[in-house]
Amino acid sequence: xxxxxxxxxxxxxxxxxxxxxxxxxxxxxxxxxxxVGARTRHSLVLFxxxxxxxxxxxxISLYFFDIGRLVFxxxxxxxxxxxxxIYFESDxxxxxxxVFTVLYVIMSVAVFFYARHLFVIMGMxxxxxxxxxxYVAAKIHMVSPSxxxxxxxxxSGLTVGLAYLLHTGLxxxxxxxxxxxxxxxxxxxxxxxxxxxxWRHIVNLTVVYFALGTSVPLVVxxxxxxxxxIYSLVMTGAMAVMATVIPLNYFLIEAxxxxxxxxxFLAVTFFSLAFLISTHYVNWAFAFGTTPYTNxxxxxxxxxxxxxxxxxxxxxxxxxxxxxxxxSFLLAGIATTYSEKAINRAIDAIIVFDTALxxxxxxxxxxxxYELNVLYVPLVLLIVVAVITFARVAxxxxxxxxxxxARRFVLFIMGALSMGMVAMxxxxxxxxxxxxxxxxxxxxxxxxxxxxxxxxxGHVVRWLRRSRRExx
Amino acid sequence: MDFVTVVQIGATLSLAVLAVxxxxxxxxxxxxxxxxxxxxxxxxxxxxxxxxMIGVIVVVAAFTNDLxxxxxxxxxxxxxxxxxxxxxxxDDRRVHHATYVTAMVLLLAAVTAPLYLPPHTTQQLMLFSLxxxxxMVMILSVxxxxxxxxxxxxxxxxxxxxxxxxxxxxxxxxxxxxxxxMPVIFIPIAIASAVLASILRPWRxxxxxxxxVYAVVNLVSLGVNALMSSEFFTFGFVAAAAIAAxxxxxxxxxxVEQATSTQAVVPTYIAVSLIAVSMLFxxxxxxxxxAYPSLILRTFVWAEWILANVTIASFMLAGLATxxxxxxxxxxxxxxxxxxxxxxxxxxxxxxxxWTVEALVPFVLAELxxxxxxxxxxxxxxxxxxxxxxxxxxxxxxxxxxxxxxxVLVSFEIPPVLTMVLFVMIALAxxxxxxxxxxxxxxxx
Numbered sequence: 018x019x020x021x022x023x024x025x026x027x028x029x030x031x032x033x034x035x036x037x038x039x040x041x042x043x044x045x046x047x048x049x050x051x052x053v054g055a056r057t058r059h060s061l062v063l064f065x066x067x068x069x070x071x072x073x074x075x076x077i078s079l080y081f082f083d084i085g086r087l088v089f090x091x092x093x094x095x096x097x098x099x100x101x102x103i104y105f106e107s108d109x110x111x112x113x114x115x116v117f118t119v120l121y122v123i124m125s126v127a128v129f130f131y132a133r134h135l136f137v138i139m140g141m142x143x144x145x146x147x148x149x150x151x152y153v154a155a156k157i158h159m160v161s162p163s164x165x166x167x168x169x170x171x172x173s174g175l176t177v178g179l180a181y182l183l184h185t186g187l188x189x190x191x192x193x194x195x196x197x198x199x200x201x202x203x204x205x206x207x208x209x210x211x212x213x214x215x216w217r218h219i220v221n222l223t224v225v226y227f228a229l230g231t232s233v234p235l236v237v238x239x240x241x242x243x244x245x246x247i248y249s250l251v252m253t254g255a256m257a258v259m260a261t262v263i264p265l266n267y268f269l270i271e272a273x274x275x276x277x278x279x280x281x282f283l284a285v286t287f288f289s290l291a292f293l294i295s296t297h298y299v300n301w302a303f304a305f306g307t308t309p310y311t312n313x314x315x316x317x318x319x320x321x322x323x324x325x326x327x328x329x330x331x332x333x334x335x336x337x338x339x340x341x342x343x344x345s346f347l348l349a350g351i352a353t354t355y356s357e358k359a360i361n362r363a364i365d366a367i368i369v370f371d372t373a374l375x376x377x378x379x380x381x382x383x384x385x386x387y388e389l390n391v392l393y394v395p396l397v398l399l400i401v402v403a404v405i406t407f408a409r410v411a412x413x414x415x416x417x418x419x420x421x422x423a424r425r426f427v428l429f430i431m432g433a434l435s436m437g438m439v440a441m442x443x444x445x446x447x448x449x450x451x452x453x454x455x456x457x458x459x460x461x462x463x464x465x466x467x468x469x470x471x472x473x474x475g476h477v478v479r480w481l482r483r484s485r486r487e488x489x
Numbered sequence: 490m491d492f493v494t495v496v497q498i499g500a501t502l503s504l505a506v507l508a509v510x511x512x513x514x515x516x517x518x519x520x521x522x523x524x525x526x527x528x529x530x531x532x533x534x535x536x537x538x539x540x541x542m543i544g545v546i547v548v549v550a551a552f553t554n555d556l557x558x559x560x561x562x563x564x565x566x567x568x569x570x571x572x573x574x575x576x577x578x579x580d581d582r583r584v585h586h587a588t589y590v591t592a593m594v595l596l597l598a599a600v601t602a603p604l605y606l607p608p609h610t611t612q613q614l615m616l617f618s619l620x621x622x623x624x625m626v627m628i629l630s631v632x633x634x635x636x637x638x639x640x641x642x643x644x645x646x647x648x649x650x651x652x653x654x655x656x657x658x659x660x661x662x663x664x665x666x667x668x669x670x671m672p673v674i675f676i677p678i679a680i681a682s683a684v685l686a687s688i689l690r691p692w693r694x695x696x697x698x699x700x701x702v703y704a705v706v707n708l709v710s711l712g713v714n715a716l717m718s719s720e721f722f723t724f725g726f727v728a729a730a731a732i733a734a735x736x737x738x739x740x741x742x743x744x745v746e747q748a749t750s751t752q753a754v755v756p757t758y759i760a761v762s763l764i765a766v767s768m769l770f771x772x773x774x775x776x777x778x779x780a781y782p783s784l785i786l787r788t789f790v791w792a793e794w795i796l797a798n799v800t801i802a803s804f805m806l807a808g809l810a811t812x813x814x815x816x817x818x819x820x821x822x823x824x825x826x827x828x829x830x831x832x833x834x835x836x837x838x839x840x841x842x843x844w845t846v847e848a849l850v851p852f853v854l855a856e857l858x859x860x861x862x863x864x865x866x867x868x869x870x871x872x873x874x875x876x877x878x879x880x881x882x883x884x885x886x887x888x889x890x891x892x893x894x895x896x897v898l899v900s901f902e903i904p905p906v907l908t909m910v911l912f913v914m915i916a917l918a919x920x921x922x923x924x925x926x927x928x929x930x931x932x933x934x
Binding site for chain 1: 642816821822825826829830833834839841
């Protein structure tokens with residue numbers, strides 16, 4: 018499979034995702050614009066433009082590296098200006114922010130054309146801008162925590178990663194990291210779409226966009242080169258991610274409405290599980306490329322255990338996501354039966370446990386001395402405890418006459434578990450086992466979702482099609 | 490210094506300590522005989538027996554390396570612990586009788602089986618049945634603790650866990666071959682006697698008694714052995730560490746009492762740092778007695794690293810908790826994560842000889858700087874409120890605790906005489922600034 022192709026499709030996919038989101042945003046904007054102040058309007062427009070600039074830059078970088086760099090820095094400047102429009106109170110400061118942005122843009126272009134060797138200075142200014150953005154986001158978050166502040170903070174953080182990946186050329190040597198190109202794009206686009214809507218769409222859409230942005234390039238590239246193995250696993254994986262969005266959306270609604278701990282933890286579980294599946298198939302595709310099984314007969318391939326060279330950084334990312342998923346799964350189980358105090362104690366204990374595992378799994382500590390599989394042993398303990406807790410809840414539900422709920426509960430646990438199995442043991446199972454587990458997860462999760470969850474997910478799909486008047 | 494002698498002296502001493510605790514326990518239990526149900530009473534008596542047996546196991550292990558000698562003590566421990574838990578868990582007579590029958594069968598097997606069976610078979614059969622019973626004890630005790638948390642059920646869990654420590658100590662190589670296990674050998678005895686002596690009393694005595702027994706057993710055995718082998722300098726060092734450890738122990742009770750009566754977090758953290766620093770002095774004198782200057786045992790270094798980290802982290806948290814009220818929970822979680830990271834990174838397994846704990850000291854110093862900032866801030870506020878004496882006492886007390894941890898951390902870089910002097914000075918400062926006037930014997934109620 019050609020990773021240059023994957024990279025370029027990923028950049029295109031990111032750009033189209035952000036175009037799509039800007040189109041949706043435009044509808045919302047026309048609806049919202051008359052009701053808000055001029056400054057908020059400016060900020061929104063700047064944000065949308067910045068998102069486009071910002072997401073088109075990876076695409077340009079692939080072909081014209083220097084221009085891509087320029088575009089990227091302009092995108093960051095516009096984003097910063099959009100934040101400053103909202104953050105500053107006095108008119109003077111806002112005007113100063115605009116003047117600074119205009120100056121920065123002119124300077125960048127001038128430096129680009131007439132003094133390319135001074136570009137490093139602009140890079141320094143850009144890092145200052147990013148730091149300022151993080152500071153502002155943290156400050157807004159302290160005064161009034163909102164999805165806006167969290168998103169700005171996350172975007173600024175991801176910008177650093179993206180800049181590192183693009184500008185050091187790391188992405189060209191390690192194209193399996195293309196998922197990181199998609200991540201900021203997903204977040205910004207999700208944020209744009211959910212302006213003036215519930216914040217949970219940021220979470221839902223980030224998951225969906227990320228799955229799309231990672232699976233589409235792999236699927237297309239593997240189809241073109243006839244890699245059946247990658248195609249089948251990525252396809253089912255992407256479908257499994259889509260299946261998690263239904264319960265994720267439902268639990269986010271529940272968590273927002275009831276303020277209970279269990280749905281909150283379950284939402285965290287599904288969020289990290291969805292990301293885990295996405296990063297896992299990315300890594301699986303990479304590992305597959307290192308095996309001699311490329312261009313094998315599909316029927317033979319289905320019954321082969323594929324054990325390639327995994328990229329350790331992605332494996333570690335999976336490890337972190339998996340730990341978060343299992344931990345919050347356990348906490349959700351504890352939160353169904355025990356008191357607030359017990360949950361807090363459990364969180365403290367689990368932090369100690371998880372930190373030890375995170376440190377022991379870290380590449381510099383590990384240094385190739387042991388596989389992460391060794392660390393699964395203590396992890397299985399957590400899973401067993403969580404499953405026992407959930408089974409108890411299911412039995413109690415059944416006894417109290419809520420048979421349907423209990424059945425759903427069991428299905429849902431099994432679905433989450435089978436997704437975890439793929440992530441943990443995919444290099445020990447035959448290909449068809451992996452695919453079957455992912456398909457099982459899809460079926461189980463869809464079956465386990467309560468009717469209202471599917472109905473509520475239907476709302477999400479519907480408002481993508483609605484005219485602007487009906488938008489809530 | 491002869492390690493085997495040290496352990497034997499310590500084991501004998503701990504048997505005496507346990508006997509005293511058992512006497513206290515039995516006298517207290519006898520007073521409530523008519524007031525509680527016979528089931529509860531039996532549970533208490535069995536509990537006392539099993540706690541005592543923990544000590545007996547360690548004593549036997551100290552004098553012989555032979556695992557077959559452990560058969561009877563371990564069996565008695567397991568069956569009494571099981572009987573105690575079963576008596577708490579259920580009032581069903583039939584279950585009690587079944588437990589008695591099981592206990593008798595196990596005991597009989599432990600005594601008679603080796604007479605008729607080849608040695609290896611007995612070992613394995615006993616191991617298997619004891620393992621099953623012990624797992625049952627652990628599950629039952631955890632279950633009892635979850636369903637009705639109380640100091641007594643908590644002690645049952647502690648007892649079971651300390652048996653795991655004991656088993657780890659004696660089953661691997663035996664005590665004599667394993668000098669590195671010294672810091673943990675007497676922990677089970679300290680737990681058992683602390684729990685025994687504070688039964689039917691407020692549980693806040695347990696931390697003080699635990700720390701005190703741990704310090705006394707370890708330091709006395711070290712000191713006596715140093716005198717026996719005419720190493721007077723080592724004796725002086727141990728004595729200085731003992732003074733410092735005892736000076737910290739007198740104040741633990743006060744803070745635990747504060748923590749339980751007011752539900753405040755600051756005294757809890759102070760108590761934790763006091764316990765940790767006192768154990769740190771003990772472990773350091775152990776390391777010094779055995780290791781200095783030729784052979785530094787990695788386990789000792791790691792045990793010190795853990796204790797120093799706990800001390801400094803809780804020092805910082807106590808400082809921050811004085812002015813942070815709501816967000817202290819999040820801060821505590823961050824600090825927990827950092828402390829765990831440092832502890833794991835400091836372990837031999839993680840470092841694999843690539844780095845030493847000295848490389849991690851800057852992070853601890855950063856924690857320390859944050860703590861110092863917090864104390865300066867609190868002290869200034871107290872001074873503004875006019876409580877000058879309280880401010881200076883508070884700061885002096887906390888800084889001497891953390892100074893103790895620091896002295897231990899840098900101890901191999903400075904002359905030992907200076908360490909000894911610093912220990913004594915820290916003891917003096919702690920006693921001067923302590924909220925509790927020292928008494929010869931701690932109050933028992």
